[in-house]
Structure formats: C-alpha cells, structure tokens
Amino acid sequence: MTxxxxxxxxxxxxxxxxxxxxxxxxxxxxxxxxxxxxxELIEALKGADGIARQALRIGMSGTPGVGKSTxxxxxxxxxxxxxxxxxxxxxxxxxxxxxxxILGDKTRMDLLSRDPNAFIRPSPSQTHxxxxxxRSREAVALCxxxxxxxxLIETVGVGQSETxxxxxxxxxxxxxxxxxxxxxxxxxxxIMEIADIILVNKADGxxxxxxxxxxxxxxxxxxxxxxxxxxxxxxxxxxxVSALENAGLEIAWTEMQSLTDWxxxxxxxxxRRAAQARYWFGEEVRQGxxxxxxxxxxxxALRALGDDVAEGRTTPxxxxxxxxxxxxxxxxx
Numbered sequence: 001m002t003x004x005x006x007x008x009x010x011x012x013x014x015x016x017x018x019x020x021x022x023x024x025x026x027x028x029x030x031x032x033x034x035x036x037x038x039x040e041l042i043e044a045l046k047g048a049d050g051i052a053r054q055a056l057r058i059g060m061s062g063t064p065g066v067g068k069s070t071x072x073x074x075x076x077x078x079x080x081x082x083x084x085x086x087x088x089x090x091x092x093x094x095x096x097x098x099x100x101x102i103l104g105d106k107t108r109m110d111l112l113s114r115d116p117n118a119f120i121r122p123s124p125s126q127t128h129x130x131x132x133x134x135r136s137r138e139a140v141a142l143c144x145x146x147x148x149x150x151x152l153i154e155t156v157g158v159g160q161s162e163t164x165x166x167x168x169x170x171x172x173x174x175x176x177x178x179x180x181x182x183x184x185x186x187x188x189x190x191i192m193e194i195a196d197i198i199l200v201n202k203a204d205g206x207x208x209x210x211x212x213x214x215x216x217x218x219x220x221x222x223x224x225x226x227x228x229x230x231x232x233x234x235x236x237x238x239x240x241v242s243a244l245e246n247a248g249l250e251i252a253w254t255e256m257q258s259l260t261d262w263x264x265x266x267x268x269x270x271x272r273r274a275a276q277a278r279y280w281f282g283e284e285v286r287q288g289x290x291x292x293x294x295x296x297x298x299x300x301a302l303r304a305l306g307d308d309v310a311e312g313r314t315t316p317x318x319x320x321x322x323x324x325x326x327x328x329x330x331x332x333x
Contacts, residue, residue: 003037009044015085015147017119024121027138042138045145054273055087055144056260059165061155061191062175067201068154069108071175071243076109078249079150080117087119087143088112089136090154119148137168137280166194167279170269171256174198176218178211193225196236196259199252203240215240230268235259292327301326 003026011019027038062068069090076086088109112118121139136153143151155165166172174195192198198218203211218238225236239255241248263269292298305319314322 003034005037005041005044008041012045012142012146020119020142020146021121023142024123024139027135027142028123038135038138042141045142055140055148055151056171056256057140057151057153057169058256059153059155059169059172060175061165061172062201063177066175066177067243068175071199071201071241072152072154073109073112074243074246075249075253076112076118076152077115078246078253080112080115083117084149085117085119085147086112086115086150086152087146087148088121088152088154089139089143090120090122091136119143119146140168163194167276170260170263170272171196173256175201176214177202178207178214192221196231197252197255198222198236198238199248200238200240201243204242204245204247211240230263230272232259232262298323298327 008019008023008026012023023038023041026034026041029035029038060068060072072088072090076088079086090109109120113120123136123139140151140153153165153169172194174191174197176198178200200211200215200218203215215238222236222238228236237255239248239252241252243249260269263272293302301323305314305323308314309316309319
C-alpha cells in the first residue's frame with residue numbers, strides 16, 4: 001500500500017485525529033519501508049512549521065496502583081477546560097512471551113477520551129526498558145505538529161530505566177500512593193534525582209493523614225539531594241493531590257507552569273531540548289548497529305558462536321569479538 005506522505009502531513013498540521021493516528025502507527029512500525037516513510041514525514045513536518053511548535057512534554061510515572069490513569073483523566077480534563085489541547089501517549093506493558101498488550105487506557109480514561117480537545121493513544125512498550133516504546137519520541141513530535149499544547153507521556157511503572165522518559169520530557173512527574181509501606185525505600189534514588197515534582201495521590205478520606213506524612217517524608221528527602229542547576233529555589237518538591245476528588249490539581253499545574261517559565265527564562269529549556277536531541281541521535285546509531293544482527297548472515301554467525309560458547313569451546317568475550325569482527329568485514333564488503 002502506498003503511503004501518501006503529503007496527505008498525512010496536511011492532515012496532521014490541520015489537527016486531524018485520524019491522520020495523527022495513522023502517522024503514529026507508521027512511526028511505530030518496524031518495517032524498513034515504513035521507517036523510511038516515517039523519516040520522510042518527520043522531515044516534511046519540520047519544513048511545514050509543524051514540529052517547530054513546542055508543546056510542554058510531561059513524563060508521568062508511578063508505582064502500580066497509584067492511580068495514574070485516574071490522575072491523568074482528571075488533570076487532562078482540567079487542562080482542556082482551560083482551552084488547552086492535550087495529547088496522552090500511554091505506554092502499556094507488552095508480554096515478553098506473546099508480545100501482546102491490553103491497551104486499555106482509553107477504557108480507563110473514558111471521559112477524557114470523549115473530549116474533543118484531547119487525544120489518547122495507547123501503545124505497546126514492546127519489551128523496551130522503562131516502559132517507553134522506541135518511537136515514543138517521534139510520536140511526541142507528531143502530537144506537537146498537530147497543535148497539541150500539552151503532551152502527557154504515561155509509562156508502565158517505576159524502574160531504573162525510567163530515566164529514558166526524562167530524555168523526551170520537559171518535566172518529569174512521579175506519582176506515589178500513601179501508606180505503601182516504607183515509601184522512601186520503595187522508590188530508587190535515581191528516580192528521585194530526575195523527578196521535578198512528586199505528587200502523593202489519593203490524599204482523601206482515611207488516607208489523607210497518611211498522604212500528609214508521606215509528602216513530608218519526601219519533602220525532607222528531596223532537601224537532602226544535591227541542588228540541580230535547572231531548578232529554582234524550592235524545586236524539586238513534593239505535593240499532595242486527590243485525583244478522585246480533583247483536589248490539588250490546579251495547584252500542581254501552577255507549580256509545573258512556574259518551573260517551566262523559570263527554565264525558559266534561564267535558557268535551561270533550550271539547553272535541555274538540545275541535549276535530548278543529541279541523546280536520541282546516539283540512540284538511533286546504537287539501534288541501527290543492533291539491527292545489523294537481524295540479517296541472515298549475522299543470525300547464522302550468532303547461532304554458531306552461541307553453540308561454541310554453550311559447549312565450552314570458547315568464551316563469551318572471545319565469541320563476541322569474533323562476531324563483531326565478522327560484522328565489520330560484512331559491512332566493508
């Protein structure tokens with residue numbers, strides 16, 4: 001099937017949801033012809049002053065059961081109520097065995113999914129670390145080109161590779177639930193160091209006092225971290241919210257805007273975007289090198305050398321070096 005790049009480009013710039021959905025499907029495809037078409041589309045949108053629009057990219061993560069979908073629905077509806085257009089890229093975990101995903105975020109965000117100023121796109125993580133699909137950054141760029149003001153990137157949960165989210169977001173928000181046991185031990189230090197705002201959700205009913213204690217614990221822990229140059233005084237900070245009662249959402253949004261404005265005025269915004277572009281360039285190079293292992297010759301060599309390692313005829317390090325030398329020889333003709 002021929003892909004009409006010009007038609008897709010026009011539809012995206014006009015904010016057409018169907019065109020945006022088709023374009024995201026295109027960039028998520030691993031087919032070689034689709035990858036070429038996706039690169040052509042991204043380049044065309046840059047020339048069409050589409051991707052030049054800069055949406056606020058907010059990465060969101062949290063422990064399972066913290067209520068990310070409930071929070072995003074309430075937060076997203078608050079934003080659309082202010083006249084903003086909101087895109088949600090919700091990454092669902094893929095099965096390592098079957099590769100399948102439930103992709104149920106539209107069901108969990110029923111009200112937001114029907115909002116004309118909102119766009120929700122669930123995507124499979126496809127076993128990528130950190131719960132972020134390899135092409136999530138391109139999907140973010142497409143949403144920017146379609147005129148969305150805010151892009152929320154919801155990930156599958158907290159883990160060491162969640163730092164990948166920070167490489168495509170302007171703000172990183174960590175959601176936590178109160179009364180979850182030893183809270184400070186439940187989240188790794190690496191996540192704490194990249195979080196811009198920690199939101200203790202479910203601060204309502206019987207959990208409100210527990211939420212207050214949790215928020216105080218994290219506020220104290222954040223003060224012990226080394227101050228980052230991209231933060232004004234008082235950041236990063238911990239706050240309480242209740243997605244169920246829509247409490248604290250407007251205050252959290254005000255703090256996000258305050259931090260964003262400060263970073264723009266002090267040149268941290270542009271510096272961060274430039275560093276992110278450099279990071280993803282390196283990732284594309286690494287992924288391109290890894291793709292060379294998918295050729296028939298490389299697979300055969302990998303299988304043969306793997307047998308040698310398994311049977312003790314050579315060591316993993318020597319076998320790996322032999323494979324890399326063979327790939328280099330193939331690349332040089």
